[in-house]
Amino acid sequence: MHNIRIEDKLSNFGTTIFTVMSSLAQKHNAINLSQGFPDFQPDPHLIEIAQKYMDSPFQQYAPMPGTADLRETITEIVQNCYNRKINPDTEITITAGATQAIYTAIAAFVQSGDEVILFEPAYDCYAPAIIVNGGIPVYCELQYPDFKINWDEVRSKVSPKTKMIIINTPHNPTGAVLSAADMLHLIEIIKNTNILILSDEVYEHIIFDNLQHESVLRFDELFERSIMVSSFGKTIHTTGWKIGYLIAPEKIMSVLRKVHQFLIFAVNHPLQKTIAEYLKNPQHYLSLKTFYQKKRDFFISRIQNPFLKIFPSKGTYFVLLDYSTISTKKDTEFAIELVEKHKLASIPMSVFYHQKKDYHLLRFCFAKKEETLLQAVEILNQLNPS
Ligand SMILES: Cc1ncc(COP(=O)(O)O)c(C=O)c1O
Structure with a gap:
């Protein structure tokens, strides 16, 4: 049998970190602030319109x-x-x-x-x-x-x-x-x-x-x-x-x-x-900045841990936290520890650099319900250098 040689054009790339962290979050039953998606439902009016079109000739x-x-x-x-x-x-x-x-x-x-x-x-x-x-x-x-x-x-x-x-x-x-x-x-x-x-x-x-x-x-x-x-x-x-x-x-x-x-x-x-x-x-898109600014402020104002440094977020639904006072571990290792030990999933920032540059920063998604953000804050506020 001929042993066919398979050439992988993307041999330097594996499974994306978003998939990895989301499945780790699931496995450890962790609060998931890793992948960028809301954990709340869209506007019920949007769903009503979708239901109408699902029952229309546009199939x-x-x-x-x-x-x-x-x-x-x-x-x-x-x-x-x-x-x-x-x-x-x-x-x-x-x-x-x-x-x-x-x-x-x-x-x-x-x-x-x-x-x-x-x-x-x-x-x-x-x-x-x-x-x-x-x-x-x-x-x-x-x-x-x-x-x-x-x-x-x-x-x-x-x-x-x-x-x-x-x-x-x-x-x-x-x-x-x-x-x-x-x-x-x-x-x-x-x-x-x-x-x-x-x-x-x-x-x-x-x-x-x-x-x-x-x-x-x-x-x-x-x-x-x-x-x-x-x-x-x-x-x-x-x-x-x-x-x-x-x-x-x-x-x-x-x-x-x-x-x-x-x-x-x-x-x-x-x-x-x-x-x-x-x-x-237009309100459905013009109101978005106020909606998410409230979520950003809700999240960051409750993080009261002197060992965590919050980076300013001027847009998107992400915020970076610097944990370098708590641990000298690589961000990928610290992110895994955070999910396995503390049940909180985030994304290590080094994965966004081709040479995996590590500033000891983790990315957290705040497109979440207030109760989810409060659960995350409770974990974050207990992290310390010990
Ligand atoms: C900067 C950026 N570009 C593109 C995308 C992909 O968007 P979509 O889910 O519509 O493919 C994302 C999704 O998180 C993103 O953050």
Whole structure:
């Protein structure tokens, strides 16, 4: 029998930490603040609308770019939030979550040997998508402890091979946000190049302390070369529905759609109809920042452990805690100890660095019911260096 040789294009990547920590949390019956999803139900009105569409004729393939009504609703969101007029027919495509949107964008444009600049700590799906498509990830490091971009470093890493720069604001896992000044630096760096921007904005509506979300859609010089990605999972508390979208100018979108049609063709039809109807009411996304700011403040104000340092979270539903006064263990080891011994699951931040840089930080998701957050706080407040 021939012993077939299997080559793994992603041999450096294993099971994602989110799966690992969530199953550890389950095994140890722990409070799970690891993976980023709410532990509360979405709005009952949203579920009512979904039930209506489950019992409708819309049970077959949706149109390839997404339903017309959902694309129309997205144009309203973009108009309300960023004052930009988007063409729903040519500039929006509905995807199976932001993950598929990001993969589609990278697969559509990154060719063998192309360089893609990304910032670490980085959400985990960017680098594998670059590598599987033959590209080369070029890492810039967000500067500890504010996790701001060092634009001089970016400038020095741009080369004739740079095809794309991936940004993410508000940023997972740090909760940092890009400012208007950051966007101007970006504009200056890409001027007179053919570099595309992939902008992961899945937390666009979850930004705190009266800060403004600086979408690429606000800037003409960025919009013309950008692919904006968002996800309804974050906006309407339905991460399990896996519906997101891509926005880009027609010239870019026509290329994205070629990949989209062969990757997935179309996504869940009745749920697209549901979201289109539900988000006609802008309150459902405009109220999100207040909703999550309350949760953030509820959580961090109750952490009263002098041995834990809380990092500011300006957006997303994550907060970082520094445990270095309590333990010198690696963050991956400390996260496992926390779940096994103390029954609290988090995500160690080093997993977001390709070289596993360890600042003794753990990421906690506060998209949880108050009772869950209180249980987590009780555990956190008892941790000490002994
Ligand atoms: C920064 C970031 N991008 C993309 C995604 C993926 O979104 P989706 O679940 O819609 O695929 C997530 C999910 O946690 C995320 O945090």
